[in-house]
Amino acid sequence: KTTTVTATPTSLPSSPTNHTVTASVSRSNPSQSVQDASQLTVSPPAPTCQVALPSVSLSPNSKSTVYPNAASYTLTVVNNDSSVCDPGSFSIGASATGAASANASNGVLSIAPGATKTTTVTATPTSLPSSTTNHTVTASVSRSNPSQLVQDASQLTVAPPAATCVLSLPTILVNPANGTTEYPNPVSYLVSLTNNDSAACSASTFSLTSN
Numbered sequence: 465k466t467t468t469v470t471a472t473p474t475s476l477p478s479s480p481t482n483h484t485v486t487a488s489v490s491r492s493n494p495s496q497s498v499q500d501a502s503q504l505t506v507s508p509p510a511p512t513c514q515v516a517l518p519s520v521s522l523s524p525n526s527k528s529t530v531y532p533n534a535a536s537y538t539l540t541v542v543n544n545d546s547s548v549c550d551p552g553s554f555s556i557g558a559s560a561t562g563a564a565s566a567n568a569s570n571g572v573l574s575i576a577p578g579a580t581k582t583t584t585v586t587a588t589p590t591s592l593p594s595s596t597t598n599h600t601v602t603a604s605v606s607r608s609n610p611s612q613l614v615q616d617a618s619q620l621t622v623a624p625p626a627a628t629c630v631l632s633l634p635t636i637l638v639n640p641a642n643g644t645t646e647y648p649n650p651v652s653y654l655v656s657l658t659n660n661d662s663a664a665c666s667a668s669t670f671s672l673t674s675n
Contacts, residue, residue, distance in 0.1 A: 473506040480507045516544035518554060518575075518614055522585065522603045526619035530626075534588040537618055539568065539603045541582070543575040551576045556583060557604040563591040564599040564620060589622040596623045629665035634658055 471485045483504040490497040519542035527535040543552045554573045558566035570583040587601045599620040606613040635658040645651040659668055 471504050477506055477508050480505055482506075511546065511548045513549035514546040515549060515610055516546075517612055518543055518552070518605055520603065520605045520614040520616045522601070522616040522618045524618065526621065527587075528621040528623065529589065530623050531589045531592050534586050535601075535620055537585040537587065537601060537603070539583050539585050539605075539616075540580060541573055541575060541605050542580045543577050545577040547577050549577045552607060555604075555606045557606070558585045558587075559602050559604075560587050560620065561600045562597060563593065564589050564601070564622065566601050566603075568603065587620045589620075593622055593624050596621060598622075627662070627664035630662040631665065632660035632662075634660055634670060 469485065469487050471483070473483075483506060484501050485504050486499055486501045488497060488499045519540075521540045523538050523540070527537065529535040539556065539558075541554055541556075543554075545552060551574050554575060556568040556570055556573060558568045560566040564587055566585055566587040568583055568585050573581045573583060575581050585601065585603050587599070589599075599622065600617050601620050602615055602617045604613060604615045635656075637656040637658075639654045639656070643651040643653060655672065657670060657672070659670075661668060
Protein backbone atom coordinates (compact mmCIF):
# COMPACT_ATOMS: atom_id res chain seq x y z
CA LYS A 465 0.00 0.00 0.00
CA THR A 466 1.06 3.62 -0.41
CA THR A 467 0.40 6.82 1.46
CA THR A 468 1.45 10.44 0.96
CA VAL A 469 4.03 12.26 3.04
CA THR A 470 3.81 16.06 2.76
CA ALA A 471 6.78 18.28 3.61
CA THR A 472 6.09 21.98 4.19
CA PRO A 473 8.72 24.75 4.54
CA THR A 474 8.07 26.79 7.68
CA SER A 475 10.12 29.94 7.01
CA LEU A 476 11.07 32.02 3.99
CA PRO A 477 14.64 31.25 2.91
CA SER A 478 16.87 33.98 1.48
CA SER A 479 18.44 31.39 -0.87
CA PRO A 480 17.83 27.71 -1.77
CA THR A 481 18.12 25.42 1.30
CA ASN A 482 18.30 21.61 1.51
CA HIS A 483 16.32 19.50 3.95
CA THR A 484 16.00 15.75 4.67
CA VAL A 485 12.50 14.27 4.74
CA THR A 486 12.37 10.93 6.57
CA ALA A 487 9.49 8.41 6.56
CA SER A 488 9.39 5.80 9.36
CA VAL A 489 7.45 2.49 9.37
CA SER A 490 7.21 0.47 12.62
CA ARG A 491 5.22 -2.24 14.41
CA SER A 492 5.24 -3.43 17.95
CA ASN A 493 4.87 -7.20 17.62
CA PRO A 494 7.46 -8.05 16.77
CA SER A 495 9.24 -4.76 17.41
CA GLN A 496 10.38 -3.41 14.06
CA SER A 497 11.26 0.00 12.59
CA VAL A 498 12.26 0.85 9.02
CA GLN A 499 13.06 4.27 7.58
CA ASP A 500 13.72 5.85 4.22
CA ALA A 501 14.67 9.41 3.39
CA SER A 502 14.46 11.91 0.53
CA GLN A 503 15.88 15.34 -0.04
CA LEU A 504 13.81 18.52 -0.19
CA THR A 505 15.23 21.72 -1.70
CA VAL A 506 13.32 24.88 -0.78
CA SER A 507 13.86 28.05 -2.88
CA PRO A 508 12.55 31.55 -2.21
CA PRO A 509 9.65 32.55 -4.47
CA ALA A 510 10.47 34.35 -7.71
CA PRO A 511 10.35 38.15 -7.24
CA THR A 512 7.29 39.96 -8.58
CA CYS A 513 6.98 43.43 -10.08
CA GLN A 514 6.29 46.06 -7.44
CA VAL A 515 5.14 49.33 -9.03
CA ALA A 516 5.90 52.59 -7.21
CA LEU A 517 5.38 56.30 -7.78
CA PRO A 518 8.23 57.91 -9.73
CA SER A 519 10.41 60.58 -8.15
CA VAL A 520 10.06 63.94 -9.93
CA SER A 521 12.20 67.07 -9.52
CA LEU A 522 12.08 70.37 -11.46
CA SER A 523 15.20 72.50 -11.02
CA PRO A 524 16.23 75.13 -10.27
CA ASN A 525 13.57 76.16 -7.76
CA SER A 526 13.35 79.63 -9.31
CA LYS A 527 14.60 81.47 -12.35
CA SER A 528 14.46 85.04 -13.67
CA THR A 529 14.24 86.33 -17.22
CA VAL A 530 13.61 89.54 -19.11
CA TYR A 531 10.70 89.69 -21.55
CA PRO A 532 10.56 88.19 -24.18
CA ASN A 533 13.36 85.73 -23.32
CA ALA A 534 12.50 82.16 -22.27
CA ALA A 535 13.84 80.32 -19.20
CA SER A 536 14.89 76.65 -19.14
CA TYR A 537 14.47 74.13 -16.32
CA THR A 538 15.68 70.52 -15.93
CA LEU A 539 13.05 67.88 -15.13
CA THR A 540 14.49 64.73 -13.51
CA VAL A 541 12.39 61.53 -13.36
CA VAL A 542 13.38 58.36 -11.45
CA ASN A 543 11.55 55.06 -12.05
CA ASN A 544 11.14 53.52 -8.57
CA ASP A 545 9.59 50.23 -9.75
CA SER A 546 11.26 47.01 -8.58
CA SER A 547 14.01 45.52 -10.75
CA VAL A 548 11.87 42.77 -12.33
CA CYS A 549 9.35 45.25 -13.76
CA ASP A 550 9.32 46.24 -17.41
CA PRO A 551 10.49 49.76 -18.35
CA GLY A 552 7.88 52.39 -17.53
CA SER A 553 6.43 54.77 -20.11
CA PHE A 554 5.90 58.19 -18.52
CA SER A 555 4.02 61.08 -20.17
CA ILE A 556 5.54 64.52 -19.58
CA GLY A 557 3.53 67.75 -19.43
CA ALA A 558 4.25 71.35 -18.46
CA SER A 559 2.21 74.47 -17.72
CA ALA A 560 2.68 77.99 -16.38
CA THR A 561 0.41 80.48 -14.64
CA GLY A 562 -0.41 84.00 -15.79
CA ALA A 563 1.02 85.49 -18.97
CA ALA A 564 3.47 82.64 -19.57
CA SER A 565 3.49 79.25 -21.29
CA ALA A 566 5.58 76.10 -20.74
CA ASN A 567 6.42 72.97 -22.69
CA ALA A 568 8.64 69.90 -22.32
CA SER A 569 11.17 68.89 -24.97
CA ASN A 570 10.11 65.21 -24.59
CA GLY A 571 6.45 64.25 -24.43
CA VAL A 572 7.21 60.66 -23.31
CA LEU A 573 10.12 59.10 -21.40
CA SER A 574 10.75 55.34 -21.32
CA ILE A 575 12.69 54.56 -18.13
CA ALA A 576 13.99 51.22 -16.87
CA PRO A 577 13.37 50.30 -13.19
CA GLY A 578 15.83 52.14 -10.95
CA ALA A 579 17.02 54.35 -13.81
CA THR A 580 16.90 58.15 -14.14
CA LYS A 581 16.21 60.34 -17.16
CA THR A 582 16.02 64.10 -17.64
CA THR A 583 14.29 66.43 -20.07
CA THR A 584 14.10 70.20 -20.51
CA VAL A 585 11.07 72.32 -19.60
CA THR A 586 11.01 75.75 -21.26
CA ALA A 587 8.88 78.60 -19.89
CA THR A 588 8.19 81.63 -22.09
CA PRO A 589 6.53 84.95 -21.10
CA THR A 590 3.64 85.66 -23.48
CA SER A 591 3.03 89.38 -22.93
CA LEU A 592 5.07 92.43 -21.99
CA PRO A 593 4.72 93.15 -18.25
CA SER A 594 4.58 96.71 -16.98
CA SER A 595 6.52 95.62 -13.90
CA THR A 596 8.17 92.47 -12.56
CA THR A 597 5.73 89.54 -12.40
CA ASN A 598 5.95 86.06 -10.82
CA HIS A 599 4.66 82.83 -12.35
CA THR A 600 4.52 79.18 -11.30
CA VAL A 601 5.93 76.63 -13.74
CA THR A 602 4.60 73.08 -13.15
CA ALA A 603 5.93 69.84 -14.64
CA SER A 604 3.66 66.76 -14.64
CA VAL A 605 4.74 63.10 -14.94
CA SER A 606 2.01 60.50 -15.44
CA ARG A 607 1.31 56.99 -16.69
CA SER A 608 -1.90 55.12 -17.30
CA ASN A 609 -1.13 51.60 -16.05
CA PRO A 610 -1.22 51.95 -13.14
CA SER A 611 -2.82 55.40 -13.02
CA GLN A 612 -0.22 57.75 -11.54
CA LEU A 613 0.40 61.51 -11.53
CA VAL A 614 3.34 63.28 -9.86
CA GLN A 615 4.10 67.01 -10.18
CA ASP A 616 6.79 69.45 -9.16
CA ALA A 617 6.88 73.24 -9.54
CA SER A 618 9.37 76.10 -9.81
CA GLN A 619 9.03 79.87 -9.90
CA LEU A 620 9.56 82.16 -12.91
CA THR A 621 10.16 85.91 -12.47
CA VAL A 622 9.68 88.05 -15.59
CA ALA A 623 10.94 91.64 -15.75
CA PRO A 624 10.16 94.21 -18.46
CA PRO A 625 13.12 95.05 -20.70
CA ALA A 626 15.28 97.98 -19.66
CA ALA A 627 14.36 101.27 -21.33
CA THR A 628 16.57 102.22 -24.30
CA CYS A 629 17.55 105.66 -25.54
CA VAL A 630 15.70 106.76 -28.68
CA LEU A 631 17.07 109.97 -30.25
CA SER A 632 14.61 112.31 -31.96
CA LEU A 633 14.81 115.70 -33.67
CA PRO A 634 14.33 118.58 -31.23
CA THR A 635 11.48 121.04 -31.61
CA ILE A 636 12.36 124.76 -32.01
CA LEU A 637 9.82 127.56 -31.82
CA VAL A 638 10.54 131.26 -32.48
CA ASN A 639 8.13 133.90 -31.17
CA PRO A 640 6.81 136.13 -32.48
CA ALA A 641 6.38 134.56 -35.87
CA ASN A 642 6.51 138.02 -37.49
CA GLY A 643 8.49 140.90 -35.96
CA THR A 644 8.48 144.56 -37.03
CA THR A 645 10.77 147.43 -36.18
CA GLU A 646 12.00 150.75 -37.51
CA TYR A 647 15.55 151.18 -38.59
CA PRO A 648 17.90 151.11 -36.72
CA ASN A 649 16.03 149.70 -33.70
CA PRO A 650 16.64 145.99 -32.89
CA VAL A 651 13.82 143.49 -32.26
CA SER A 652 13.90 140.56 -29.81
CA TYR A 653 12.62 137.05 -30.42
CA LEU A 654 11.98 134.25 -27.86
CA VAL A 655 13.42 130.92 -28.90
CA SER A 656 11.99 127.76 -27.25
CA LEU A 657 13.84 124.43 -27.68
CA THR A 658 12.36 121.03 -26.71
CA ASN A 659 14.52 117.90 -26.42
CA ASN A 660 12.39 115.05 -27.82
CA ASP A 661 14.78 112.20 -26.92
CA SER A 662 13.29 109.37 -24.83
CA ALA A 663 13.57 109.46 -21.05
CA ALA A 664 16.36 106.85 -21.02
CA CYS A 665 18.69 109.20 -22.92
CA SER A 666 21.28 111.43 -21.31
CA ALA A 667 21.06 115.22 -21.48
CA SER A 668 22.15 116.72 -24.82
CA THR A 669 23.91 119.97 -25.67
CA PHE A 670 22.46 121.91 -28.61
CA SER A 671 24.16 124.76 -30.51
CA LEU A 672 21.93 127.68 -31.42
CA THR A 673 22.78 130.02 -34.27
CA SER A 674 20.82 132.86 -35.91
CA ASN A 675 21.09 134.88 -39.09
